Amino acid sequence: MPPVPESFTAWIHRLPKWRGWLQLSPARPYMHTEGDYNTQYGVTAPDPTEGQGLCALLATHQIDSTGPALEIGCGTGYLSYGLARYYPGPDFLITDPSPAFLRLTQNQLEEHGAVPARRYYAVLNADDLGDLPSGMFSVIALRSTLHHILKVEDFIAACARLLRPGGALMMGAEPCESGYLLMAAVAQSIPAALKAAGIDMRPAWTERLDDFLATVKFSCLRDLDKTNAEDKHYFSPHHLGELGAAHGLQLKFHPTSSFRDFAPPYIQSFHCFSSFFLIYLQFCMSFDPEFVGLIRTHLKDQLAFIDECHRSHPGPEITGVFILRKMASGPA
Ligand SMILES: C[S@@+](CC[C@H](N)C(=O)[O-])C[C@H]1O[C@@H](n2cnc3c(N)ncnc32)[C@H](O)[C@@H]1O
Incomplete structure (x- = not known):
């Protein structure tokens, strides 16, 4: 008989802890001061719109959201805040290599509360997803983080392995x-x-x-x-589409869009x-x-x-939303 897959809860509860965080990687601080991040980008108050837009896209594209969501590179929680509030699945694992960023995100989420999914926080570097269980997540979400990851091809392959069929890797604000x-x-x-x-x-x-x-x-x-x-890489939608296809993921690219464009009041940020x-x-x-x-x-x-x-169509392609959806059956 094939082994019964471990549940998310059982897996989470056997993870080691480091200074109160779940530990999937050694901690690594950001190259700039974490506490200055929001000031540089003019973020003054928590705003759920970015995560709300991502969740609206899950519904539009009929992406499975019945299982846990994993966010990679949460930073100060710009995406996490709305994801925690609107993600329909039961569990939300929020990660970053920097404990200082995890603390900023945790403070924001706990202070401003009212969130349905159970939340967990882990130190995780996306360059070592090897120990995470296959087929565990419905959604893997990143905002402005893919271009920090050293081995993009390995990362896409690992995400394809971690996703459930019908789930998706959702990436926004990446440089093209x-x-x-x-x-x-x-x-x-x-x-x-x-x-x-x-x-x-x-x-x-x-x-x-x-x-x-x-x-x-x-x-x-x-x-x-x-x-x-x-900061490491720029991307082309064509190249990401090919990388995805090699691992059973199908690309839908929304040029010049941000996640927030898909939430009320539906204003194009570009x-x-x-x-x-x-x-x-x-x-x-x-x-x-x-x-x-x-x-x-x-x-x-x-x-x-x-x-x-570009007066009548989106462009030039500077940034956009990348959705890499795991097909129901395929090589991944
Ligand atoms: C530009 S910030 C974006 C933060 C947040 N997602 C946002 O949209 O504001 C990049 C984030 O990626 C994280 N990061 C950098 N290298 C990483 C890696 N190898 N694996 C996972 N996260 C990484 C950083 O610590 C930081 O939180």
Whole structure:
């Protein structure tokens, strides 16, 4: 007789503990101060919309949600908060390699309560999913985390093994290579555009610009050792689709979308290339607001051209929601 699969509850209760957390990996702090994360991204209060949107997508795509959900890389709980509230399954395992992030998420969830699923917190690095039981999870959810994982192909293969048939790996806010390359190409023309307007680049501006261009190049390249970098990769939907298919997962890609777009009030968070580009430079690459204002003015025509090319369809592909669904039967 085949062995009876272990239940989620039995598995959770036999996991080792470390400083009060369930332990699936050694702890590893984030490369930047965890407590500053929300300030950098302007997050001021818990908001369930991101997780609510993910759960709406589960219903729309008829993804199995009767089993436990696993979140990888919870950070400060931006996705976890709504997932904990709206996930219809019985159990929710929230993980991150950084105990400081786990604590921030736990505080938020416990303070703002009213959540149906049972919650568990574990230290987990996605590069070692090997010990997790096969077919345990209906949903594996990530937001802005895949690009931190070293071995993406191994990760997709492991998720395919962990998922139940009909379940899905749901990933949002991941950087797409073609859109970031377009941003870098536009950014390379900033010095010439400012010079033509009689404006000298300040050394601090050149430093930020060089940092952005180096980041794009590093993330595009696939022949480097990225072990020690925090942010590692950009993706193409085509490549992720192929990786998924090799492990029995079928890709549905929603270009330029965020999970929150699928929850009330159903507002598209991506407006257009120019607005994403300018916001990204200021808040993610720390360009000062005066520099960003000059870019807005003096690259106006170039930015307007790209916006116009996408006036009737989503794009360019800078980010999006990736749903890799495990087919009812297949090689995974
Ligand atoms: C950009 S933050 C995103 C946090 C959160 N998901 C959000 O959307 O705000 C990336 C997260 O991935 C986690 N992370 C980094 N490397 C990881 C890895 N190898 N496995 C799992 N999580 C990782 C970080 O600790 C951090 O919480």
